[in-house]
Amino acid sequence: MARRNDGLPTIEKISEEARFLMRTLLRDDLFGSVVSLSEAEKLLEPSLSLGFADYCAFLKKGGYLHIDRGDNTVAVSDRGRRISEGHEDPTFQQDIAVHFSPRLRRDEGGGDPAAGGAPAREATPARGPDAAPSPGEAMRHPEGAQEMVGGRYMRYEAIGQGGLGTVFRGKNLLLGNLIAIKEVRHVFEYVSYLSREEIVRRLRREVMAQSALEHPNLLAVHDVDFNATYPYLVMDFARGGSLKERMFRAKVEGQGTMPVEITLRYLLQLLYALEYAHGEKVVHGNLKPENVLFDRMGNVKLTDFGMGRITEKSADQPAPVYVGMGTPSYMAPEQLHGTAAVGPAADVYALGILLYEMLTGTLPGRRSPMPSKANKDVPEQLDDLFDKMTHDRIEDRYQSMSQVLDHLYRSYSPDEILDRGSLLLFHVDPLPPAGAEEAPAAAEDDAGAGGEPQKADPAITAEIRVSKEDLDAMADED
Numbered sequence: 001m002a003r004r005n006d007g008l009p010t011i012e013k014i015s016e017e018a019r020f021l022m023r024t025l026l027r028d029d030l031f032g033s034v035v036s037l038s039e040a041e042k043l044l045e046p047s048l049s050l051g052f053a054d055y056c057a058f059l060k061k062g063g064y065l066h067i068d069r070g071d072n073t074v075a076v077s078d079r080g081r082r083i084s085e086g087h088e089d090p091t092f093q094q095d096i097a098v099h100f101s102p103r104l105r106r107d108e109g110g111g112d113p114a115a116g117g118a119p120a121r122e123a124t125p126a127r128g129p130d131a132a133p134s135p136g137e138a139m140r141h142p143e144g145a146q147e148m149v150g151g152r153y154m155r156y157e158a159i160g161q162g163g164l165g166t167v168f169r170g171k172n173l174l175l176g177n178l179i180a181i182k183e184v185r186h187v188f189e190y191v192s193y194l195s196r197e198e199i200v201r202r203l204r205r206e207v208m209a210q211s212a213l214e215h216p217n218l219l220a221v222h223d224v225d226f227n228a229t230y231p232y233l234v235m236d237f238a239r240g241g242s243l244k245e246r247m248f249r250a251k252v253e254g255q256g257t258m259p260v261e262i263t264l265r266y267l268l269q270l271l272y273a274l275e276y277a278h279g280e281k282v283v284h285g286n287l288k289p290e291n292v293l294f295d296r297m298g299n300v301k302l303t304d305f306g307m308g309r310i311t312e313k314s315a316d317q318p319a320p321v322y323v324g325m326g327t328p329s330y331m332a333p334e335q336l337h338g339t340a341a342v343g344p345a346a347d348v349y350a351l352g353i354l355l356y357e358m359l360t361g362t363l364p365g366r367r368s369p370m371p372s373k374a375n376k377d378v379p380e381q382l383d384d385l386f387d388k389m390t391h392d393r394i395e396d397r398y399q400s401m402s403q404v405l406d407h408l409y410r411s412y413s414p415d416e417i418l419d420r421g422s423l424l425l426f427h428v429d430p431l432p433p434a435g436a437e438e439a440p441a442a443a444e445d446d447a448g449a450g451g452e453p454q455k456a457d458p459a460i461t462a463e464i465r466v467s468k469e470d471l472d473a474m475a476d477e478d
């Protein structure tokens with residue numbers, strides 16, 4: 001299989017993927033109690049930055065996995081289980097640095113990953129998120145090299161990498177504001193069963209469906225170029241970082257879990273945002289902590305609707321189990337196995353998994369205790385809510401975010417959840433302007449399931465006349 005070869009992964013990425021690999025192997029709903037090595041490879045290979053065999057060699061050497069090539073089986077050891085549940089083990093990261101050394105990205109601070117240097121994301125932001133690197137600095141660190149994009153954006157260092165490509169911090173040179181640029185690149189290299197045209201067509205469909213949504217808890221997409229060698233999206237820069245980072249910080253600096261009141265607020269914001277998106281017939285399909293971002297006030301800005309659908313195989317292409325770029329831990333069984341259409345209930349499931357992870361600091365497995373048993377601060381009312389959100393059978397689950405909200409409000413009165421002053425935002429306009437209800441819906445067809453929303457042609461972009469000197473001068477001011 002073709003590998004991503006333009007950007008090397010960070011230690012953080014590899015350690016995250018190694019944990020993910022072990023967590024997935026522990027899911028007996030996927031594999032049963034005995035895990036076949038070849039089945040596991042088929043399932044996991046597409047989601048990993050380096051080869052499945054490479055991870056296995058490393059994990060076996062460190063005693064995290066037991067592998068029996070004769071029987072074609074693999075099992076996670078107790079040590080591996082602890083790591084997969086998020087327990088910190090300093091030697092794990094160091095072992096990764098040593099084993100994968102030649103294939104790791106050197107961090108932006110110039111450190112050697114083999115010396116166990118901190119991952120790039122942790123190493124850089126001593127300055128505020130608004131600061132742009134000075135030109136000299138950018139030259140010293142190739143990852144942070146600045147480059148003009150689309151004639152009006154400056155692209156700075158990479159923030160992180162996902163299944164489609166890389167997200168960079170950037171700046172709109174005309175407005176001077178900070179933005180994020182997502183460059184779609186790897187997907188062209190590692191997805192061989194789709195043509196470039198098909199990938200771009202799906203990307204356009206999903207991006208347009210997302211950008212038609214308007215909600216305080218959804219991240220705005222401002223611009224796109226689908227015709228560039230590597231198509232890119234320009235979006236709000238989420239200054240509050242991601243839920244992934246927040247949960248990680250809670251583990252290393254705090255109590256180990258997110259505070260319950262804050263988790264409930266995030267849950268409510270996600271519920272309302274998704275209830276609205278589902279009302280517009282847009283299903284997210286790729287909910288996970290990396291896609292739950294935050295603005296500077298600490299409110300949720302959900303992003304990447306439909307990005308998992310870009311690499312889906314169509315019905316006539318045989319897919320053994322899950323193939324694609326999503327994250328199996330958060331996927332509803334029907335999405336993972338392709339047994340039923342992915343609808344709002346799949347987002348309910350993924351949100352239930354996120355809820356458990358926020359409340360307990362770990363992902364739920366078959367034998368995991370209920371949230372209130374895993375964390376004594378969690379009220380028992382949330383156990384039922386979590387349980388019903390994550391039933392395997394769609395019909396046993398809540399069918400919509402509205403049902404989850406109903407249950408939540410029946411279990412709690414809103415003033416138990418929300419403190420004074422936090423109900424300032426309406427989620428339905430009580431005094432809508434005349435004719436507002438007749439306004440066309442954002443994505444009238446089933447955009448979430450593959451329709452092409454009727455919107456302005458993105459190929460028609462405003463012509464902006466700015467001389468090169470103007471732009472150079474603006475960049476020099478940074």
Ligand SMILES: Nc1ncnc2c1ncn2[C@@H]1O[C@H](COP(=O)(O)OP(=O)(O)OP(=O)(O)O)[C@@H](O)[C@H]1O
Nearest residue numbers: 159160161162163164167180236237238242290304
């Ligand atoms: N607009 C943004 N502002 C700040 N950080 C962002 C923004 N968009 C993405 N990120 C961060 O950049 C990293 C890479 O994002 P990307 O979407 O490429 O991958 P992902 O979320 O891990 O996976 P997926 O491709 O499935 O969405 C993630 O850690 C994400 O939280």
Ligand SMILES: [Mg+2]
Nearest residue numbers: 162290291304
């Ligand atoms: Mg993402």
